[in-house]
Amino acid sequence: MCGIMGYIGDRPAAPILLDGLARLEYRGYDSAGVAVAHNGTVAVRKAAGKLARLREMLEREPLPGTVGIGHTRWATHGQPTDTNAHPHTDESGRFVVIHNGIIENFLPLREELAARGHRLRSDTDTEVLAHLIEEEYRGDIVEATRRAVSRAAGAYALVVLCAHEPGRIVAVRMISPLVVGFGEGEMLLASDIPALLPHTRDVLVVEDGELVVLTRDAVRVETLEGRPVARQRLHVTWTAEQAERGGFPHFMLKEIYEQPRALQETLMGRLDGPDSVTLEGVHLDAAFARSLEKVWITACGTAYHAGLVGRYLFERVLRVATEADYAHELRYRDPLVEPGHLVVAISQSGETADTLAAARLCRSRGARVLAVTNVVGSTLSREADDVLYTRAGPEIAVASTKAYLTMLVGQVLLTLHLARLRGALAAEATRHLVEELTLLPRKVQEVLNHPAPVEALAREIACCEHVYFIGRGLDYAVAMEGSLKLKEISYIHSEAMPAGELKHGTLALVTPGTPVVVVLTQRHVYEKTISGLQEVKARGARVIAVAYEDDPEIEKHADRVLRVPRTHDFLSPVVSMVPLQLLAYWVARERGHDIDQPRNLAKSVTVE
Numbered sequence: 190m191c192g193i194m195g196y197i198g199d200r201p202a203a204p205i206l207l208d209g210l211a212r213l214e215y216r217g218y219d220s221a222g223v224a225v226a227h228n229g230t231v232a233v234r235k236a237a238g239k240l241a242r243l244r245e246m247l248e249r250e251p252l253p254g255t256v257g258i259g260h261t262r263w264a265t266h267g268q269p270t271d272t273n274a275h276p277h278t279d280e281s282g283r284f285v286v287i288h289n290g291i292i293e294n295f296l297p298l299r300e301e302l303a304a305r306g307h308r309l310r311s312d313t314d315t316e317v318l319a320h321l322i323e324e325e326y327r328g329d330i331v332e333a334t335r336r337a338v339s340r341a342a343g344a345y346a347l348v349v350l351c352a353h354e355p356g357r358i359v360a361v362r363m364i365s366p367l368v369v370g371f372g373e374g375e376m377l378l379a380s381d382i383p384a385l386l387p388h389t390r391d392v393l394v395v396e397d398g399e400l401v402v403l404t405r406d407a408v409r410v411e412t413l414e415g416r417p418v419a420r421q422r423l424h425v426t427w428t429a430e431q432a433e434r435g436g437f438p439h440f441m442l443k444e445i446y447e448q449p450r451a452l453q454e455t456l457m458g459r460l461d462g463p464d465s466v467t468l469e470g471v472h473l474d475a476a477f478a479r480s481l482e483k484v485w486i487t488a489c490g491t492a493y494h495a496g497l498v499g500r501y502l503f504e505r506v507l508r509v510a511t512e513a514d515y516a517h518e519l520r521y522r523d524p525l526v527e528p529g530h531l532v533v534a535i536s537q538s539g540e541t542a543d544t545l546a547a548a549r550l551c552r553s554r555g556a557r558v559l560a561v562t563n564v565v566g567s568t569l570s571r572e573a574d575d576v577l578y579t580r581a582g583p584e585i586a587v588a589s590t591k592a593y594l595t596m597l598v599g600q601v602l603l604t605l606h607l608a609r610l611r612g613a614l615a616a617e618a619t620r621h622l623v624e625e626l627t628l629l630p631r632k633v634q635e636v637l638n639h640p641a642p643v644e645a646l647a648r649e650i651a652c653c654e655h656v657y658f659i660g661r662g663l664d665y666a667v668a669m670e671g672s673l674k675l676k677e678i679s680y681i682h683s684e685a686m687p688a689g690e691l692k693h694g695t696l697a698l699v700t701p702g703t704p705v706v707v708v709l710t711q712r713h714v715y716e717k718t719i720s721g722l723q724e725v726k727a728r729g730a731r732v733i734a735v736a737y738e739d740d741p742e743i744e745k746h747a748d749r750v751l752r753v754p755r756t757h758d759f760l761s762p763v764v765s766m767v768p769l770q771l772l773a774y775w776v777a778r779e780r781g782h783d784i785d786q787p788r789n790l791a792k793s794v795t796v797e
């Protein structure tokens with residue numbers, strides 16, 4: 190995610206762009222920049238860090254002009270540096286672009302451009318677009334943009350300003366959001382409605398595959414092929430705060446609903462074919478993979494729960510002994526980490542103090558550290574030998590949701606990558622897994638399309654004092670995360686354990702009416718889990734099952750069933766976690782809690 194803003198009118202552009210970017214900072218905040226057209230040129234100011242740095246820069250070196258574009262970045266390609274900040278230009282500085290999303294084929298495009306003599310300055314995927322537009326320019330910026338984007342693949346929103354044609358701003362939407370705002374004698378453009386609200390409530394939502402041309406008093410909408418599109422403007426009644434959450438009452442719910450999109454981003458450009466996975470920051474080679482004898486996964490909280498899934502995948506698929514350990518435990522137990530071992534350190538923020546310390550310890554013992562993180566340029570990403578970015582986009586709610594799902598998919602990609610290097614998975618099995626992987630965004634969307642059973646269940650259990658979560662294998666990993674989600678925002682006491690463990694003690698706490706959530710997707714332990722379920726049922730527990738939609742048996746054993754689409758058993762956590770996220774959310778809402786900022790917690794724990 191990134192935030193995009195554009196203005197064309199009679200007022201000074203820079204302050205309007207800065208104000209819009211401040212409202213879009215929730216979409217990304219690692220660097221920011223603006224470009225303003227004036228006297229036949231376009232001047233750019235940009236800086237890594239928060240918007241305040243750009244603001245200071247503009248105070249020192251103001252940009253006059255009434256047409257401009259601005260960007261607040263959430264890095265996906267290239268570290269958050271001044272050079273990588275947007276806007277980007279061609280070498281002459283006449284063609285200026287900002288962009289949100291990913292240009293999947295930027296590497297071959299970069300090579301092509303370099304071979305034709307272009308000198309690219311940044312590490313971003315964006316910059317290639319400025320150069321492509323420059324190559325395609327024959328006096329009409331709209332046509333040049335159209336031709337350039339026909340060569341780019343991916344999901345993005347792009348905005349273009351040209352020094353030769355300062356009377357118009359051109360933008361293209363290919364999946365990433367873009368909204369046009371109608372002012373009095375001025376037009377605006379933004380990634381999201383909140384940035385427009387101080388100026389107008391009349392908007393037009395640009396659709397996928399559309400190109401828009403903004404002039405001072407009009408907008409022209411057309412398809413990428415150049416056919417005109419007639420579109421009604423909408424009148425928005427949201428407040429700025431509501432709009433920032435995309436109309437959702439809480440960031441957590443918004444982020445849960447963003448998951449299909451986030452998963453698409455995690456996968457984008459990384460599956461070249463059924464048996465080829467490209468992970469841009471991961472440089473493991475076949476020799477390392479083949480001689481690998483031990484993997485350590487380390488993390489805290491939700492990231493640790495994602496790691497439990499990784500442990501299972503690595504062992505089952507790669508046949509490598511794998512331990513998953515809380516970072517705060519690993520760092521103090523003098524672990525038997527050795528050179529040649531792989532340490533997978535997982536952290537959404539990349540700044541969790543314990544995870545950093547554990548990763549440093551392992552690295553000092555000669556292990557190779559691979560970071561799985563969401564934040565480009567985070568401390569973990571800088572200190573690790575290899576980095577796999579999850580690309581979930583900024584996660585604002587304290588309770589992690591989309592970061593977790595993308596960590597799961599990131600680890601599946603890593604498993605496939607290592608499996609290929611080790612020759613550990615047969616071609617047919619790989620193909621099946623890859624096929625199912627690409628279907629996950631749609632399957633998660635299906636779960637999100639039917640929230641009613643979860644909402645009803647939330648009303649039933651909102652007044653309970655204890656809830657237990659059980660499962661076996663990967664279902665146990667999901668039970669752990671389901672339990673954490675519930676307790677951290679609903680403040681209901683909850684515990685998770687392997688389904689086989691219940692009878693060794695905790696069963697004593699199950700009394701008539703106690704909710705027990707059982708996650709039940711793993712074929713090879715299905716019957717065993719059903720036995721555990723019978724044990725709690727015999728004690729009067731209220732059994733809530735999360736099961737595949739085509740499970741014919743489960744209704745006989747459970748009081749309530751939350752159905753999810755069937756997928757490969759290795760991928761089931763990605764779909765089975767979603768109803769549990771919704772359950773936690775709706776229970777907390779029923780109890781009237783501050784969902785996005787639960788008591789006593791912080792988003793990033795940067796102290797021991």
Ligand code: F6R
Nearest residue numbers: 490491492536537538541588589
């Ligand atoms: C729970 C949650 C926390 C984090 C944990 C690690 O919803 O968000 O448990 O998962 O603090 O944070 P990161 O992933 O940033 O290292």
